[in-house]
Amino acid sequence: MDSGTALVLIVLIVLPIAAVLFVGAFELLxxxxxxxxxxxxxxxxxxxxxxTAAGRIEREQEIRQLVQARHDRQRARGExxxxxxxxxxxxxxxDPDALPEQER
Numbered sequence: 114m115d116s117g118t119a120l121v122l123i124v125l126i127v128l129p130i131a132a133v134l135f136v137g138a139f140e141l142l143x144x145x146x147x148x149x150x151x152x153x154x155x156x157x158x159x160x161x162x163x164x165t166a167a168g169r170i171e172r173e174q175e176i177r178q179l180v181q182a183r184h185d186r187q188r189a190r191g192e193x194x195x196x197x198x199x200x201x202x203x204x205x206x207x208d209p210d211a212l213p214e215q216e217r
Contacts, residue, residue: 176204 180200188194 173201173205177201180204 177197180195180197184194184197
């Protein structure tokens with residue numbers, strides 16, 4: 114077998130493999146830049162409604178965390194800290210359905 118025939122055989126074997134890899138590279142390029150921080154991904158599911166028991170519990174826990182954090186920051190600055198329980202009760206009394214969409 115001369116070198117010309119060997120070269121043709123190598124090209125005929127390598128060409129289909131390269132074509133498959135080349136097509137696969139375009140699929141990877143389409144996915145490039147997508148991920149958890151991409152704005153092209155589907156939006157997050159809507160927040161759990163407050164009418165369910167789980168929603169009310171979640172709302173109370175989040176409010177309590179925010180008020181506790183404010184209390185801790187005020188105390189660290191030497192200011193009069195907010196009463197956590199009273200503030201949580203006041204905020205829980207606010208009807209979330211009565212708030213405009215932008216304040217939720």
